[in-house]
Amino acid sequence: MTSAGDTSKGVASACRRTLRDEWRAASVGMGVVLVVMTRLFRLWELHPRVPVAASNDAVQEMARFKNMLVSGWYSTSDLVGVPYGQDLRDHHVGDPLHMAVSWLLVNLTGEPALTLNLFFFGSYFTVFLGAYAGSRMLDIGQWSAVSVGVLYTFLPFHVVHGPSHLLLSSYGAVPLFVALAVRQMGDRPLVDSLPGIRSWRTWLGWVRQPAHLAAIVIVLLGATTGIYYAVFMVATLLFSGIVAGLAHADRRRTSVALAMSLGTGTVVGAQFVPIWWFQRQVGSNSWIVQRGLHDIEYFSLRLSDLVLPVNGHRFQVLADLQNESRELWPLGEHAEAIGLVGLVGLVLLVVVASARLVRGLAGGRHGAMALIAGAVFVLGTVGGGATVLGVFGLTYLRAWGRISVVVAFCAFAAVGIGLDRVRSRLRGSSALFVVALVVTIGVLDTNPRFPFVPYDHMANAWASEKAFVHRVEDLLGEDAEIFQLPIVPFPENPPVYRMSDYDHLLAYLHSDTLGWSYGGVKGRASDWQQRLAGLSADELAEAVAGVGFDGLWLDRFGYGGELAEIETLLGLPALEGDNGRLAVYDLRPVRAALVEDLGSDVVERDAAALIEPVTVGLREGFYGLELGADRRFSWAPERAEIRLQNPTTDTRSVLFSFVAASAVEGQWVLDVEGLPAISRFPLTTDGTFVDLAIEVPSGGLSLNLRTDAPRLETTDPREIRFRILDPLIEPAFD
Template sequence: MKHLMSNKSGFRIALEFLLCLFVCMLGMYYVLNLKDFNINIPYIYTGDGLSSSLFIKGMIENGWYNVNPNLGAPFGLEMYDYPLGGDNFQYLIMKFIALFSGNYVVVMNTYYLLTFPLCMFAAFIVLKNLKVNFFLSLSISLLYTFLPYHIIRTGHLFLLGYYMVPLVTLVVLWVAHKENFILIQTDKFKFRFTRNRYLFGSILICILIGSTGAYYAFFSCFFLLVIGLISLLNERNMRKLLVSFILIFFVGTSLLINISPSIYSKLTNPKENSVSSRNFEAAETYGLKITQLLLPTTNHNVEWIKEKKNEYNSKAPLVNENDTSSLGVIGSIGFLMLILHLFMRRKTKIEYNYTLSLLNISSVLLGTIGGFGVLFAALVSAQIRSYNRISVYIAFFSFLYIALNLNYFFDQKLKVSMKRWIYAIFSLLIIVFGVYDQTSHPLVPSKVIAEEYNNDADFVHLINDNLPENSMIFQIPYVSFPEGENIKNLGNYDLLKGYIHSRDLSWSFGNMKDSFGDKWMKEIVKLPIKDSIEILAKVGYSGIYIDRNGYTAAYADKIEMELKNLTNQDPLVSKNKELVFFDLTQYTEKLKSTTSFTEWDNQKNKYLSSVIYKNHYSISGDENWELLDSREGYKIVQTDHFSDLPLNQEAINLIDANNQKYSFDDSFPEGNHYSNRHWEDPSHFVISLSNKTTGWREDNTPTKEDISNFFKSNNYTLKYTSDMDTGIVTFLER
């Protein structure tokens, strides 16, 4: 009998999950317009969606995403300075999907669709574990799955994998409420581990939350710490605090292991400016706003609500990705009730209410603009900056509160014979109202995306067919990577389209910011085109790819005319006239005929081994230097000798005798800084020199002769490309 009951229970559980999946698929069909969805066309083909395409395609072709030899050519792309390892569990899922299809589009689309049932299953498991009625669990799980956070944030694929959030919330509740959870106290200061499914389940959840996103891991550690500290203060319960620390250890260790390649790279190759470095001000900019939690979703289905929200978005300050944090009507009710619950004197019979209210208010205090998150960013680490992303936790706390209290109310007030029907009908109303309130139709129809996607694919395939395998393509205009600048109508990741459509070509886009390749490219595009394409040909580029969206039409025409005259051939042009390609093969062969193989090879190695600046000036000491200021530990000197330095301070490279690069800072807070004060008349080039470097005493006032003698005996070099005359055509439009 017991065995039969077990089978029946297993069958019922399977049936519940199948029904859960069915309801989720219905929601997806309506919200995502799946009738217009083509699995072979990327669900998103702009912005961060293109960067996701890069990482997924790179993972499929190269085994993992950290190194991609087909980008940043000829130097290659290494992602160690931009940690992605916090999402390794999500990459593993996609790696598994890739076993069935090597098409990155299919893998990306499949995973995007999969995030919906995964989020629903996770929320459903937690609700059922907390004894919430099946129908109510189904409806609340669906609303959590179709949050505006999930619907609007289409470009941030890896943030959509928030399916571990409900499970880690369950672990936090276990810490607060489950007796002898993980540790049993055997004496005043003695504890031992419990060996049961809760121990192993909670550790597994903590390991996985540390592998599905650094933000979700960080917030999980925060909530575990909050519950541990509150338990210590309110209950004098050291055991719960120790349990919290144990679980934080597993989350943190998991995250650290996942990003260990980046940590190792930073330790072995320290850089002054890391690509992943953030500033604390961003925590204010991308903070949480209570207003946005309570306001309806952008592009609401009701027209007048949509107009009001658009008005807020257009007039209110600091509206950015935090616009995705809306909870919808039902979620907002739960959020407000959780706040009210803090002020209720009488205790409720639902044990989790107070805990959820504490978690909710702590979320707001951490995440809100001007909150504790900003203090953490300013005093500890600014790597976590988008505190609005904590809204996905707030949403689950709010929905869980609604579910638990509705479940309690119905169980107390309804007759047994009516319960099932009332639960079913009420849950259906929640689904219909909630989904309509929370969602819009976020995806551009595949047919619309296909027009641009197929245009780009046809053009890149044409280039591929005309060039030998492993040919290198130089792309213009130059755009920094990652998180680069938008230029005219060119998005910061649009140049990735060449790579994602090609079979075996290598592309210049994708040099990591502040890397040697990045500096090399930035100087190449400043040179006159006649000089730059000769260098490009000699280092091995087979063609030049132009995205006209990054230029004014007139300047793009100038570049094309210049290249046409130099290469003596017509370019390939895409059907939509936005992409242009010049084949450098014949130009290169003609160039090779004028020099020996040895000389060609020497020039290639020379060009690839150093940044090619148009101007290279060794400071001789005869530039009329004078003392500007004397400060504790360093002196500030200046000269009016240099008149053609770039206005862009970052384009100037000042390097001392020890090959140390000085950095720009016009306030000169210490030695080893420079500034081109081009706004002065006459303009001055200013350097701060530490007394340790110069040997000058603190009380010494160096004369012009002293300064001149210092530079004569210490080799300082200025490297830069001057701002060009408007008559000279370069790959950089000024």
């Protein structure tokens, strides 16, 4: 009988042997990655402490890193979303391993911009290692595996998502779980069976077997490096397990796949426990994620996205092919191309797998990868499996086109197998030349141009923004609080004129002490800012000065023709940016005048009424917000609950209104319960305006809605009887 100590020594010995055998080829491969990356991205021109990208989601990523410096973790900060601060537990990042690495990097460097650069460029090495290891798991030769790793690392997916979708650019776990799935379908699975319900010693011995430990590590990597990759892994493993169970007439193969999927689900579910606990305490937030079937279709995977040339190809005739495809709908993310070499790999998969099938041979590696690539394509394509899941309400994940990275690895692995065949027939420099030629063609084909704003231009803009924020500190004081215009909901808001989403967060990155109004999560306390809508610029300035803001930040890129009137009402700014985009107004004299005219008690009372509004939440029964004809609405069954949340210790008087409409033609009624008396309203498909005067106690009040309207007969599996549109709570000023 083998002891636990002997098993541990065996695992350690196997690890040392693997490292000894693989380190040379892997090191050469990483050297190639460094050379290619240096040339493609002109790293000799890089300003390390200036981000390679500073717009859209890249800014939000850096803001998360800044939160880690301010509060210790990415989810909270007192310096944004002032006066309530920012709490991102509604806007969860399902990448605990990536966030842990980011935390380490930002605490070592102290700079969010440098952390972004290190993570992004470092991801090229981790993706290579994942692809190299995955290739070796499939018995691809070392130098062919290096080729696969380099080709896979420089997919357009990597740089298109790149700094903006920073965590998505670290997709090194994908080749590992694809290779695991292929192995599970073949004659040499990493895990052929589970030990059953036995003693913990039996399980410990099972886990310590190198192949089993490797499978566990792969599952953990897939489950902790992104919710998309975790879901893709579950889909891949389940499919491979079912196919393997049928092909080998072995239910244990399917049981292993189910166990791996269950383990993945457990790890992913554990990541959402803090969100569940948070929302259990303060209520769910139906505004934070607003995604529907149209989003899934828009970001689906098309065959043309995979096989057509990359956007901006160096040969104009090929670039024109891609441009013509943009006339088609849906547009997607334009990150799915696998290039000419990848296309050859797909053809090899189909041809070889088909030939083996016709000849009555086992599918082998080609057959397994062809099945996996085909299955995930069907899942992610337009009108495919993801859309079917969306019909049943699973719309949280919308960008299923990202599953292209699974197809891409299958394609490049087929190329790697082909290179092994070539190398077996050629010797020495001839074989090396062929491998180098394939890699060169593949990389140049999928990486046609420099993808970033010129580094010097970015450095100048970064320095200018930083200097302007420091001037604000000098003017208003290091601990001043700044209200930012235009008012932009956070997160995920469309561009406002020439402003990109998250532009307001750039100021936060340049100061360790100033407080900023932008960044509070929509659907929570930060919604008080929406109550300023309709005020003139001078009235708004008085309102936020009364709240306690010391300055007003104006981003001129966020306005159209109305900008001239706004600036006329505000007067001359105290500061202006070098490029004329930004202006700051001193609100301290405005507040002093308010206190002198109204008294401090009145100013504080009005401020409290403004920033502590009663909020509305759609609770049990409602199916989530949808958007149609520029109106937000939510369908509901026979019964549904609306929760009015009062954050203060006092009872608040509010006017709550919404439009209610039935799904079926006819004359029906809607009862609103939870008030001193039941309120009854007529209900038709045309809609009824519901207006309620309500006293909301501290902590909140639940309104229960009930209708006698019949269920809509439709293919939609939901019980749809009525909907509410445009819920609104009017300001509770005295």
